[in-house]
Amino acid sequence: xxxxxTAAHDSPNYMAIFWWxxxxxxxxVAYSSLLPHTHKALLIxxxxxxxxxxxxxxxxxxxxxKYEPKSLGVIVSSTLILGCILVGVGMAEVLLPRP
Amino acid sequence: xxxxxxxxxxxxxxxxxxxxxxxxMGMWVFLxxxxxxxxxxxxxxxxxxxxxxxxxxxxxxxxxxxxxxxTFILICSSVTMVQALASAQRGDLGKMKLFxxxxxLFGAVFISIQGVEYxxxxxxxxxxxxxxxxxxxxxxxxxHGFHVFCGVVSMAYMxxxxxxxxxxxxxxxxxxxxxxxxxxxxLVWIVLFTIIYLI
Numbered sequence: 621x622x623x624x625x626t627a628a629h630d631s632p633n634y635m636a637i638f639w640w641x642x643x644x645x646x647x648x649v650a651y652s653s654l655l656p657h658t659h660k661a662l663l664i665x666x667x668x669x670x671x672x673x674x675x676x677x678x679x680x681x682x683x684x685x686k687y688e689p690k691s692l693g694v695i696v697s698s699t700l701i702l703g704c705i706l707v708g709v710g711m712a713e714v715l716l717p718r719p
Numbered sequence: 720x721x722x723x724x725x726x727x728x729x730x731x732x733x734x735x736x737x738x739x740x741x742x743x744m745g746m747w748v749f750l751x752x753x754x755x756x757x758x759x760x761x762x763x764x765x766x767x768x769x770x771x772x773x774x775x776x777x778x779x780x781x782x783x784x785x786x787x788x789x790t791f792i793l794i795c796s797s798v799t800m801v802q803a804l805a806s807a808q809r810g811d812l813g814k815m816k817l818f819x820x821x822x823x824l825f826g827a828v829f830i831s832i833q834g835v836e837y838x839x840x841x842x843x844x845x846x847x848x849x850x851x852x853x854x855x856x857x858x859x860x861x862x863h864g865f866h867v868f869c870g871v872v873s874m875a876y877m878x879x880x881x882x883x884x885x886x887x888x889x890x891x892x893x894x895x896x897x898x899x900x901x902x903x904x905x906l907v908w909i910v911l912f913t914i915i916y917l918i
Binding site for chain 2: 630631634635637638641642644645646648649652653657658663664667668670671674675678679681682683688689695700701702703706707710711713714717
């Protein structure tokens with residue numbers, strides 16, 4: 621999709637995305653400081669969830685991934701899947717019991 | 720390609736078989752390699768943290784409120800970047816220059832605040848040699864900071880081009896390509912801030 625074609629679709633409301641990102645950052649910091657760190661699993665799941673939502677907003681709307689051809693989505697997704705495998709193998713090395 | 724056809728279709732409008740213009744496709748491929756680079760760094764951090772029985776709570780060492788403010792500044796820079804592109808697409812070159820300048824300013828402020836944070840941490844004795852956390856903290860955030868620095872240098876070049884009148888409504892693909900890099904750096908910071916500073 622060329623620059624002119626990117627402009628052809630309805631431009632997302634960038635300021636709304638910005639306020640969502642700013643608001644989620646405030647909520648994220650509050651969540652981290654208010655939740656007792658003894659609830660480790662809840663803390664990690666919540667914070668990673670916030671980060672995934674924020675990163676998705678940036679990728680989909682600011683990087684216009686939502687409006688690009690599906691082939692680009694496949695290319696980017698395959699990289700993310702490879703990244704997850706890389707981290708997953710490392711985590712398995714740490715968490716799984718050794719024979 | 721016939722010369723007349725080439726003139727009718729400027730290089731920046733040529734598309735790949737994926738339907739994406741060449742320089743944008745090139746930037747996406749580069750960003751995919753950057754995803755793997757940062758996955759290596761972030762993955763190492765996660766694995767080391769889970770493998771270490773004793774790991775300090777980041778908020779006891781790092782200045783979370785200052786970094787949260789810095790995160791907000793980087794988010795501001797992303798919105799000004801995308802507004803610069805939207806202005807260029809509308810042909811509003813005045814606003815394009817304004818938003819590019821603001822993006823450059825926000826990027827420079829981000830690096831400056833990170834520099835202040837590093838200075839304070841080093842002054843307090845927290846350095847890459849002091850612990851495993853110190854080592855991975857400075858490596859990961861340092862590489863990200865270097866990426867922001869490269870973005871700021873490129874942004875200065877792009878802003879200079881805008882003020883010299885080399886960017887127009889018809890020829891502004893560079894803004895979109897650089898914007899992709901800039902948003903990616905913002906995206907990586909969103910993940911780093913959560914994993915290193917908050918968890």
